[in-house]
Amino acid sequence: MNILEIEHCTVCYKNGTPAVSDVTFAVREREIVSIVGESGSGKTTLIRAILGLLPPGGRVTAGKIVFNGTDLVTADDRTLRDIRGRSIAMIFQDVGSSLDPIRRVGAQYREAVCVHEDLTKKGFLAKAHDMLTRMHLSDPDRVMDAYPFELSGGMKQRVGIAMGMTTAPRLLLADEPTSALDVTIQAQVVSQMKELRDRYGASMILVTHNMGVASYLSDRIGVMKNSRMVEFGTRDDIILRPRDPYTVSLLEAVPKLGGKMYAGN
Ligand SMILES: Nc1ncnc2c1ncn2[C@@H]1O[C@H](COP(=O)(O)OP(=O)(O)O)[C@@H](O)[C@H]1O
Ligand SMILES: [Mg+2]
Structure with a gap:
């Protein structure tokens, strides 16, 4: 059963060039989905759009984002406020500095x-x-x-x-939550996120630069490049049988993958 369905979603900022173009994927109950891809590919824009937390000038110009039966793109402020925090929580990249x-x-x-x-x-x-x-x-x-x-x-x-x-929350959105932490702490925090899913059945979308983290944590992985999701599939599909040349190049950039990180899961 899907908890979130993103259908043909396009997001633009003021200059009109889409930061997210025609992206479609779904997140199931209890599933962890990672979004990987180079800087500027639209990852942050995509997960901010889910909760209607785009920076000024950002707008979903096409598509649907359906959470538990409600289209969040057309939902009113009250519905969104209610869902924010209670059902969907977001951990920002720099959440520490927002204290x-x-x-x-x-x-x-x-x-x-x-x-x-x-x-x-x-x-x-x-x-x-x-x-x-x-x-x-x-x-x-x-x-x-x-x-x-x-x-x-x-x-x-x-x-x-x-x-x-x-x-x-039923769905946790996390934008590079561990990138600023040192490697040992990062591994511990990431395993706690996995435990959250195991204990509470939360679903999760995790944006990460780190293919090792994505491989360890995810059930499915989406790969973004230039505003598009070029590939979306199970962890094994993406890591072991990537189809898109861009995914292949991301994997080649990770020396240890296929070794410790993957086998450790
Ligand atoms: N507040 C903003 N105003 C205008 N353009 C933005 C804003 N935030 C991001 N962008 C543009 O949207 C695109 C995607 O950025 P972003 O979603 O931050 O990518 P990522 O998180 O993958 O690095 C980039 O071209 C970026 O310049
Ligand atoms: Mg980002």
Whole structure:
């Protein structure tokens, strides 16, 4: 059963050249789909369009984005607000830097989570602690008490990812959430995202530069180039039997693929 269906979707900014051209794919319940492709190919535009969070000037000019039966392109603001956060959560590339530097992490975390969920203070703290620990923030109390300016960039990013995952959304959209983290932490955070799917049955769309991450995490992979999705298929199709020359060139650029990353899954 599909939770999200993107049909012939085109997105333009003011200059009129499509940043996303005629893209079609679907995400099933409990499925992790990765979107890979070079910088500027339209990945961020595509996942921002899903939630109606395009930057000013950006607009879906054709196609449908159907979530659980509702077309998000034509949905009114109230419906979109309701779906945002409660059913679909988005983790931005720089989510860590969107924390207010002069308010304590705990207060911001609570605010973000409790907008969507009725939780007692105790219930909230238990959930937040659990999620921060899963993100390998070893002293959750200290993190919750800290001001963001007291934390490193990598710690803030992990707090942001934890916040996005705490509401256990049905669909999580993540735009290069781990790119800024160092490699060991990246692997741990990525495996937590997989666990979120296993525990809550969340579906996920993950934008990543890293073919190794895509290979480890995904059920299916979409490859974007110049605003188009040139290939979409199962992980094995894309990694072992790529059809598009561009996919082949992406895979050739990853020396270890076919070795440790893939076999490890
Ligand atoms: N806010 C914006 N205004 C105008 N053009 C944009 C904006 N954001 C992105 N673009 C253009 O849209 C295209 C796709 O960009 P983007 O979605 O950011 O790609 P990616 O995430 O794959 O790097 C690029 O040509 C980029 O220049
Ligand atoms: Mg991007």
